[in-house]
Amino acid sequence: MAYTLNNEQLSAVQNTEGPVIIIAGPGSGKTRVVTERIAHLINSGTSGQNILALTFTNKAANEMKKRVHSITNNQDAFSIWMGTFHSIFAKILRKEAIKIGYTNNFTIYDNEDSIKTIRRIIDNKNLDKEIYNPKYIFSKISFLKNHLISDTKYFEQIDLIKNDKINNQEEFKNIYQQYVKICQTSNAMDFDDLLIKTYDLFKHHVETLKKYQTLFQYILIDEYQDTNKVQDAIVKQLSKKHQNICIVGDDSQSIYSFRGANINNMLQFKNYFKTVKEFKLEQNYRSTKNIVKVANILIEKNKNKINKRIFTNQEEGEKIKLFEYYNDREEGDKTAEKIQESIYKNKTNRDEYAILYRTNSQSKAVEDGLRKRGISYKIFGGLSFYQRKEIKDILAYLKLITNHHDDTALLRIINYPSRGIGLTTVEKLNEIANKEQTSIWSILNSEKIDQLKINSSTKNKLHNFKNLICDFHTKINEDLFTTSQFIVKKTQIIDKLKENLNEENINRLENISELFNTIKFFSIKETNNSITDFINEISLDENHDQKEINNTEHVSLMTLHQSKGLEFKYVYILGVENGLFPSQKKTKHQTDIEEERRLFYVGITRAIKNVCISYALNRFKFGTVINSSKSCFIEEIEHLLNIDNITKYNTTYKNQSLLNKNKHYINKQKNKSSLDYNPLKKLKKISSDIYRDKRLLKIGQKIKHNIFGIGEITNIDLSDGNEKIKVIFQNSGEKILLTKFAKFEIIE
DNA sequence: CGGTAGAATATTTTT
DNA sequence: TATTCTACCG
Known part of the structure; x- marks a missing residue:
């Protein structure tokens, strides 16, 4: 540049x-x-x-x-x-919360929180979840909000209401209204509310x-x-x-x-x-003439657009390549192989490669291929760190002590870890809060609680829960790290997970450690490090993992949506098939097709040097194989692509197809018996600090951190009771780590 | 109330 | 296939 x-x-x-x-x-x-x-x-x-x-x-x-x-x-x-x-x-x-009936410590609901809230409303109203699918209801509400149709306005929209009647969804307007009300009494805003x-x-x-x-x-x-x-x-x-x-x-x-x-x-x-x-x-x-040419031809098919002609003075470059594969497994495997060859041949770094796909679930097959060849990769998006169950559980405590009226947070933890407050009790609480149009916390604190038909031992448990939260609340002005540690200790979240050290729980413990690491960093780094600030930052911080890793060399895997604004030397676009890309749900309307085409355009134009496009003839969906065919988008540009590999491949594929089926089966068996590697657990498995002996640390010791890489300890600080080490990493610079929580192993 | 096993269900894309 | 839900038993 x-x-x-x-x-x-x-x-x-x-x-x-x-x-x-x-x-x-x-x-x-x-x-x-x-x-x-x-x-x-x-x-x-x-x-x-x-x-x-x-x-x-x-x-x-x-x-x-x-x-x-x-x-x-x-x-x-x-x-x-x-x-x-x-x-x-x-x-x-x-800053201005008071003016709109909120307090400045309001909670931000993510989509999961919103859907849970909606599910609760539907349950309360005893509606059929087939007709009132919570996810669908949520997206409908979101759509309305984004078009500035509030719940009150909705009641005036005669045609919309009529439409609901036809669709047997008459209750929708009431669900919408109730949802808005609950958000208000919970002092919570969803993403759309922020706007x-x-x-x-x-x-x-x-x-x-x-x-x-x-x-x-x-x-x-x-x-x-x-x-x-x-x-x-x-x-x-x-x-x-x-x-x-x-x-x-x-x-x-x-x-x-x-x-x-x-x-x-x-x-x-x-x-x-x-x-x-x-x-x-x-x-x-950015891109070669060949890439720009294909992109232009493709986007020309769209009618609704501003007139412009992209040109480049870069080199001609290679033609974009097209590949056909037998199934998604093979696509993943061969893509990994091609990347490996290219890295070797062109002497390039892994971080110059990106693999793009339409849906997150497609990453699996490529991951297998990359892992097999020892090519490090990084998945962007998917389940963000802060959306993991164990993390959300702890955050729910933090949310609840800053905002007692956050019903979603309360319901999440009222019985986690289990303290004998079961579903029936929760339902009763929920019902009365609903009737009184107030938060559950308010119910817990009023005499209404005595009127409920709950036996005295359960009442006692509710009382204890209330006191627990109040107790935590008194720590609210202390250091964020101290407060959260106090919570975890008092609730015995970690202790209970340790009681049963299966793979899943070990993973959870590691994620919790990671959370504490982040909290510690946050309280050192930020000047205003109140709980609210922390919650605020992470509620809107889309991808925790993605930031910290930028110094390690890896192939990037992400959806086409996430690739917007980025660029890579080599781009691989997988699964360019009808029904997947363009997505099945987007083939009806012309405007939808155009948007999918723009998405393809975005993908192609990420590349600096070359693009490989591929599709598979068979693909796993819900555990069964379905046939697929190359995308209509490919046909629009096929005359510009290098399709040498297609014909060559087709002759060999027929003989291999039976073989492949068997291979697939055998591989599956093998994976099951060997130590199964769950892609969701990603890089978290490198070390398990629960078992690591920390007494071995000394200045000059070399360590390997699973995010920052290899580094050398330059200082050890025991001053405030928590052992902190200063490490200079080869690629990531100087970091201060808390030995208690950091995930690293000692090398040499 | 708590845990679990077997059944049901889900795959667009994200702040 | 992978995750979530439901029914049932202790």
């Missing part, structure tokens, strides 16, 4: 006043333009706190802050309001809106093609005063309509603001 800015890029950087739209094709140096633009503002004397920059991930925001800082050499870069819509608005909402509550706040509190309108002199929003209606509305609220608003995006890369994203926000920007300056970044600095 050592090129200087081209004219169009330069104009995009320097035109800071008034509404600006930057249409930035893939690889067009967009990130650089955005960064330079912000740096330019800072250099021209704008104070960081007067700039609002909304990005698509928090990771991108942090990197950008650092870059702006290094360009400007101005500490002000760190005071820019930069982050995702959700995290910035959460920050604002915590709509902000919108409502600004709508109903003019003085607050004015405050932020004045504060944000310059507003910049990246990936505007993936904003939804609420986000668009808030942006319009905020930019009204100064109108220094710059939106950046590429309509051809809009891939999030399932969560309400609407390309039209971008397409209609020019109609809303009258004097919009438009810049088109059409030169691609």
Whole structure:
């Protein structure tokens, strides 16, 4: 990226006043333009706190802050309001919570929390879960919220209600209303609430809106093609005063309509603001001519788009390759083999390879192949660290002591670890809280509890639970690490897991250790390290694993969605089959097909040097094999691809097909008997600190940490009772680790 | 109330 | 196949 800015890029950087739209094709140096633009503002004397920059991930925001800082050499870069819509608005909402009937320690519900809440409502109403599928109800509510149709508004939508009647879902409106109410009494917001509550706040509190309108002199929003209606509305609220608003995006890369994203926000920007300056970044600095050609031909099939033509001055490069495989296993295996060969032949690093797929579940087959060959890899996404059961359990304690009314947290732990409060009791509590329209905690604290038909021993247990939480609450202002340790000790969560050291529990214990490590880091690193701050950060921090690992060399595995904004030298796109990609559910409507095509476009344009596309003729789904065929998208570009391998492969495959079936079976048996490696447990198995003898540590000792790699101990600190070691890692620099929790092994 | 075994169900994509 | 739910027994 050592090129200087081209004219169009330069104009995009320097035109800071008034509404600006930057249409930035893939690889067009967009990130650089955005960064330079912000740096330019800072250099021209704008104070960081007067700039609002909304990005698509928090990771991108942090990197950008650092870059702006290094360009400007101005500490002000760190005071820019930069982050995702959700995290910035959460920050604002915590400040202004009182105005909208919340307190500033409100809880943020993730999707699992929301669905659990909805399931509870459906249970309470004794509705048929076949008709009222909690997941479906949740996505419907989410859709409505993102389109600014509140529960009260919904009651006025005659056609929607009529529709529910036809579908035998008359109760939906009441579920929606109840869900909103429970979130309120629980002092909790789901992801969508973070947006709509902000919108409502600004709508109903003019003085607050004015405050932020004045504060944000310059507003910049990246990936505007993936904003939804609420986000668009808030942006319009905020930019009204100064109108220094710059939106950046590429309509051809809009891939999030399932969560309400609407390309039209971008397409209609020019109609809303009258004097919009438009810049088109059409030169691609990333990919070869061959890649750009295929991408262009593909996206041309889409009707709804802004006209532009991406071009590149990079080398011609190789043709994109197409492979056909017998089944998904073979696809995974051969892909791993190809990567191994390529690493050897081209002398490249593993981190220059990415394997992309449509659904998370597809990672398994490739993982097997990579593992077999000892190629280290890293799966992005999937089940995030903070979504694991054992982690959520502990976090639920932290949530509950800061916000007693968080019913979801309470229900999660009222009987975990089991303390004799069973389902029947919980149901009774739930029922009365529901009837009184209040939180369960309020019930526990009122005389209502005496009216319940619960025997005295259970009542006593409830009483003890209440006291336990109150006891924890008194520690709320102490150090976060101390508090959480106290909780774990008092509840005996760890002790109980240790009683039965099976593989699963060992894994849980390791994850809990990892959590404590994070907590310790957090309380050392952050100045305001209250429980609320911690919860806030992790609730919106999508991927814990992904940040820490960036120094180890590994092949990246991720969904096509997650690959947005990234680039790799070599990209492998797997499972390009009808029914999978485009997804079965997206083949009906033209707009859906177009979005899937954009997703393919995103995948292809991640590559710098080459892309390999593959599909399999048979694929495992729900444990059974189903036939599949190559995607209709391939047909659109097939004349540009290198298909040499297809015909060659087909002749051998027929003879092998029977053999493969047997092989598959044998492999399966083998895997079962040998120490089974569960991909979900990933890298966590490298060492088990529960058994490690820590007395052997001394300065100069070499250790191997499962995240930071190999390093040498340079200091040992016993001052506060917890042994801390300072380690200089070869690749990750200096780290302070708590021996009690860090996962590493002693080497040599 | 707690634990477990066998049955049912799920695969789009994510802040 | 892998995870979650349900029914039943102690």
